[in-house]
Amino acid sequence: MNAARAGSTVASCSTTNSLNAKMHSEVEQQRKPSLTAFEIQALSAGINLTDGHPRQDLTPSQRKIVERLPQLFDQAGSQDFNELERRSQRAFMDAVGQACAPVESGRVHSIYASSVATTAVGYAMARCGGTIALLHPTFDNLHDLLSRHLHVVPLEEPYDAAAAPAAVAAQGATAIFLTTPNNPTGSYLDESQLQDLITGCLKHDLTLCLDTSFRGFDPRAQFDHYEHLEGSGVRYVVIEDTGKLWPVLELKLGFIAVSKHWQTEFEQVLSDILLSVSPLVLSLVEKLAEDAANGGLQRLQELMIVNRTTVANAVAEMPGVVCPDTDARVSVTRIQFPSAVAADRVHAGLLERGIHVLPCGPFHWAQPQKPVDTLRVALARNPDEVARAMTQLRDVWTELRA
Incomplete structure (x- = not known):
């Protein structure tokens, strides 16, 4: 300088x-609750698909490393x-x-x-x-x-x-x-x-x-x-x-x-x-x-593909709803609804069923009052957990449209 x-x-x-x-x-003073606040609320939830932290089961090779913790200590x-x-x-x-x-x-x-x-x-x-x-x-x-x-x-x-x-x-x-x-x-x-x-x-x-x-x-x-x-x-x-x-x-x-x-x-x-x-x-x-260098990252990426596909398949059965980030490969995915009101209602309906996902409004930190029509789903979870949540998501959407 x-x-x-x-x-x-x-x-x-x-x-x-x-x-x-x-x-x-x-x-x-203007902001809605932060994303972390939503994630804290979900820590003891029935199904927590909020935070991007990994919550899937250990792989067999990771389990062996964890079993060595006393030795590593x-x-x-x-x-x-x-x-x-x-x-x-x-x-x-x-x-x-x-x-x-x-x-x-x-x-x-x-x-x-x-x-x-x-x-x-x-x-x-x-x-x-x-x-x-x-x-x-x-x-x-x-x-x-x-x-x-x-x-x-x-x-x-x-x-x-x-x-x-x-x-x-x-x-x-x-x-x-x-x-x-x-x-x-x-x-x-x-x-x-x-x-x-x-x-x-x-x-x-x-x-x-x-x-x-x-x-x-x-x-x-x-x-x-x-x-x-x-x-x-x-x-x-x-x-x-x-x-x-x-x-x-x-x-x-x-x-x-x-x-x-x-x-x-x-x-x-x-x-x-x-x-x-x-x-x-x-x-x-x-x-x-x-x-990770010896295949662990590849196994992780394959898990993301499985869970991302589960979300995409569920959304394909929900008229008017899409996954906007079709090229993304990270451990989260967004679901876009016809309006911000629809997204809010789905979020509330999921919460009533014990399913926690993130509203995407706070990601738009420069526009705290702007309505946002997307929810974010974490994918670093066991596949059966994501599948159960997506079943509930389809049911909520069907009820809202009835």
Whole structure:
């Protein structure tokens, strides 16, 4: 960042922070319940298809790893922490195709969860500029966490990757934050789009932030992003996440990979947030990542195909209802109804039957009062559970149309 730009940022910091606090307060007063609030309500539900966390049964190979937890516990406590962390990070990155991730250079940092990583991004970016462009629609807690420190402007999906950097820079943004693949739509950046974004961010002095938490579900999103990022000189932050992949009762890690430009800043920010992650969880992630590389990810992707097909088949029997994201491969899917009123009635009817899904309104965080005609269904579940929920969905729709 040049000196003039840095100086103007510091000079306006107080005013910007005051304005951001006011805007955040106003948005909070207008907003409906958050997506996480709906997910918390569903934790003890009859059928919980809200959160994107994995709740299917362990595979046989995953079961064997979990049965080794006492052994892993003893080993983790006696190993060199730095070496264990490096092995865990490398095993995960390799499993999802990221061979050029800067693990060995110490620019990948372990954190408890991807939400903690987003918090760290907000802290760090606030020191260097007051505005960040965030993909829209996307999961609302990304906006909530970032807007505590930054002014957040929407980058509407679909967008032109070549034109987006100039467009957001014109709004005063110093960074772009994208989820790829996106939740809830399943859209993803291909190699050409990523290169266009990198070129534009270099031209307009922007940091490129990517949240790749759903990467493991879509092989098309598993080309080596770091090969492009590291060789370009662009300022970047990438959030990786293990918490969507393996049903191990929230034993998970997130990782933040940063360019050289951001290393010192993130070391300082993260030192304010945590001391270290658990060596046991590092060891568990290492073993699960090795299993993922040896067929585990393919088995997970096959489960998503089964459950996505079950949803699509049910919707095909519901006149006026469609699945809009026909190309998506992530662990969630949207169902679109003829109107927002119809979607609300179906949501209420499902709740009466003990079936919990997510209303999609809060994903549209920049338009909190806009009626939304879609519901989101989580797919990382046992097939029989999804099938039972879809039977109930068809019944609710039939009753509403009678």
